[in-house]
Amino acid sequence: MCGIVGYVGKDNAKDVIIDGLKKLEYRGYDSAGIAVVIDKKIQIKKHVGGIENLENLIGDDPLYSHTGIGHTRWATHGAPSDVNAHPHINGDSSVAVVHNGIIENYAELKEELINEHGVVFRSETDTEVIAHLVGLFMKDCDSLEDAVYMATQKMRGAYAIVAVAAKDPDKLVAVRKDAPLIAGLGKGSNFIASDIPALLKYVKEIYLIENGEMVVVTPDSIKIFDENRQEVKREVFHVTWDVDAAEKEGYEHFMLKEIFEQPKGISETLNRRLDENGRIKLDGISLTKDDLDNFSKIYIVACGTAYHAGLVGKAVIEKFAKIPVEVDVASEFRYRDPLVDEKTLFIAISQSGETLDTLAALREAKRKGARVLSVVNVVGSSVARESDDVFYTWAGPEIAVASTKAYTTQLTCMYIIALYMGLARGTITQEFYDQFIKDLQEIPGKLEEYLKKTGEIEALAKILYNKEQVFFIGRGLDSSISYEGSLKLKEISYINSFAIAAGELKHGTIALMEPGTLVLALATQDALYEKMISNIQEIKARGAHVLSVAKEGNQAIEMQSNEVIYIPYCRDEIAPLLSVVPLQLFSYYVAKERGCNIDKPKNLAKSVTVE
Numbered sequence: 001m002c003g004i005v006g007y008v009g010k011d012n013a014k015d016v017i018i019d020g021l022k023k024l025e026y027r028g029y030d031s032a033g034i035a036v037v038i039d040k041k042i043q044i045k046k047h048v049g050g051i052e053n054l055e056n057l058i059g060d061d062p063l064y065s066h067t068g069i070g071h072t073r074w075a076t077h078g079a080p081s082d083v084n085a086h087p088h089i090n091g092d093s094s095v096a097v098v099h100n101g102i103i104e105n106y107a108e109l110k111e112e113l114i115n116e117h118g119v120v121f122r123s124e125t126d127t128e129v130i131a132h133l134v135g136l137f138m139k140d141c142d143s144l145e146d147a148v149y150m151a152t153q154k155m156r157g158a159y160a161i162v163a164v165a166a167k168d169p170d171k172l173v174a175v176r177k178d179a180p181l182i183a184g185l186g187k188g189s190n191f192i193a194s195d196i197p198a199l200l201k202y203v204k205e206i207y208l209i210e211n212g213e214m215v216v217v218t219p220d221s222i223k224i225f226d227e228n229r230q231e232v233k234r235e236v237f238h239v240t241w242d243v244d245a246a247e248k249e250g251y252e253h254f255m256l257k258e259i260f261e262q263p264k265g266i267s268e269t270l271n272r273r274l275d276e277n278g279r280i281k282l283d284g285i286s287l288t289k290d291d292l293d294n295f296s297k298i299y300i301v302a303c304g305t306a307y308h309a310g311l312v313g314k315a316v317i318e319k320f321a322k323i324p325v326e327v328d329v330a331s332e333f334r335y336r337d338p339l340v341d342e343k344t345l346f347i348a349i350s351q352s353g354e355t356l357d358t359l360a361a362l363r364e365a366k367r368k369g370a371r372v373l374s375v376v377n378v379v380g381s382s383v384a385r386e387s388d389d390v391f392y393t394w395a396g397p398e399i400a401v402a403s404t405k406a407y408t409t410q411l412t413c414m415y416i417i418a419l420y421m422g423l424a425r426g427t428i429t430q431e432f433y434d435q436f437i438k439d440l441q442e443i444p445g446k447l448e449e450y451l452k453k454t455g456e457i458e459a460l461a462k463i464l465y466n467k468e469q470v471f472f473i474g475r476g477l478d479s480s481i482s483y484e485g486s487l488k489l490k491e492i493s494y495i496n497s498f499a500i501a502a503g504e505l506k507h508g509t510i511a512l513m514e515p516g517t518l519v520l521a522l523a524t525q526d527a528l529y530e531k532m533i534s535n536i537q538e539i540k541a542r543g544a545h546v547l548s549v550a551k552e553g554n555q556a557i558e559m560q561s562n563e564v565i566y567i568p569y570c571r572d573e574i575a576p577l578l579s580v581v582p583l584q585l586f587s588y589y590v591a592k593e594r595g596c597n598i599d600k601p602k603n604l605a606k607s608v609t610v611e
């Protein structure tokens with residue numbers, strides 16, 4: 001949440017920063033701002049709303065400078081407004097700060113600054129406290145890094161901050177504590193940012209900053225210091241994504257582009273883990289057969305869409321490997337004193353690898369002795385770095401707030417993990433394994449074909465877009481997909497949608513069925529097909545409008561449905577990889593019909609780095 005960019009170097013800082021902020025808008029878009037140092041004075045421009053508002057405010061002003069910081073905000077303390085927008089400055093405007101995260105003791109610090117130093121606050125943010133603290137320490141310190149260090153000694157919470165000072169103009173000082181931060185290494189120009197896409201256009205050599213570290217960035221150097229202020233040597237991380245990966249490439253929205261990238265993401269994720277004979281390669285993963293035999297339980301912990309991938313993970317791991325699996329939302333996990341010990345395998349799933357709830361749950365599990373395996377998209381992210389082993393999803397950068405290709409690649413990893421465990425533990429046969437791998441390898445092709453027929457879903461969305469509430473139902477794996485379909489629809493179209501296991505309807509929720517109520521009924525599980533048809537009949541009898549999703553060949557459902565979307569035929573366990581796609585597309589086209597901001601839905605941010 002919140003995106004930060006800092007630049008010091010040869011070019012005009014404003015241009016680099018605005019460009020970088022545009023790539024980080026997925027992290028928050030309540031307001032945007034920039035601070036640059038011109039003739040040893042700090043100039044600030046900030047505006048509520050997206051980056052385009054900031055650009056309009058700046059207009060023709062060149063704001064020519066070689067040092068600056070910028071921010072795109074997802075509001076926590078104080079409503080989205082010009083005054084609450086970052087950067088924040090101290091009383092005499094000699095220090096400016098941008099911040100991602102939350103300063104938990106800000107109220108206490110604010111009171112101290114007001115009572116003991118007569119500080120006058122302009123905004124309602126926690127961040128302004130940091131600007132005043134750094135400003136006060138600057139009076140007695142030799143350098144900006146000393147002042148920032150002193151300020152951080154007083155702060156509690158999670159943050160990534162970047163500061164500039166008028167009297168130390170060719171320097172940025174940044175600190176990372178439980179919020180993402182990277183530094184980009186250029187030639188005569190160096191960078192700071194929350195995430196890689198901000199810098200892709202300029203640099204491919206990145207330093208991943210660790211928790212508790214401070215970075216001092218000048219045009220010629222990037223120096224990293226640990227919590228004890230000892231300089232640390234860090235390997236350069238070479239980014240392999242190209243600039244196009246973070247561009248729309250002709251698609252109207254990132255979400256649509258990312259839906260269409262799913263065949264490639266799934267096949268890349270498979271290829272990275274399978275050798276030419278279809279055997280799973282566990283390169284870089286140290287789990288042995290003995291480890292697998294030793295685990296008495298698995299926890300899968302994640303948030304939102306990643307949690308929904310975990311639900312499918314539970315079903316297939318239990319089925320193939322015969323180990324009990326619990327799935328939990330990360331924000332609940334660590335507060336319920338979970339039964340974790342050395343015989344527990346903890347699987348964290350996260351696209352960004354920076355979701356604070358997931359990270360905190362992971363730390364709790366580790367503290368209690370669990371072995372941690374993570375399924376992560378962003379290489380080098382916090383979740384990846386803090387795990388014992390990492391299974392990367394090779395989805396490429398996911399920019400739209402609504403997660404699509406990250407989900408299907410997470411599912412792909414879940415299948416590989418379940419198959420690997422099953423084979424190693426002897427709970428599935430080689431024959432079953434071989435056939436399943438073949439079936440998985442066919443999915444990208446089937447999906448590719450399916451994506452040629454999106455017109456059908458667009459047409460349905462044009463008819464059904466104005467419903468006030470929508471239900472998603474399914475049984476078995478289809479119920480997991482219902483949760484994901486419902487989340488997708490509500491987050492980008494703002495329709496009140498609700499998912500429930502179809503068999504559970506009659507225990508209460510069916511009371512809400514009225515003539516015309518839209519129900520998306522997933523019926524892709526052959527083993528549960530007839531039971532699902534009965535559930536559809538029950539709601540149909542109450543007048544519901546039923547849009548079903550079924551496998552090609554299962555036409556009987558047409559009798560009970562108003563419309564049917566057919567996905568290519570596949571085995572039951574794999575159906576989620578295909579059935580989720582029409583739901584993603586339906587949400588997309590409904591949101592488009594309703595004129596919603598698809599890539600940046602209201603109140604949301606891509607990377608949720610606050611609790």
Ligand code: M6R
Pocket residue numbers: 303304305306349350351352353354355358401402403404487488491606607608
């Ligand atoms: O980066 P993560 O996978 O950890 O993010 C978890 C959720 O915040 C994320 O999946 C969220 O639910 C998406 N907006 C859903 O589309």
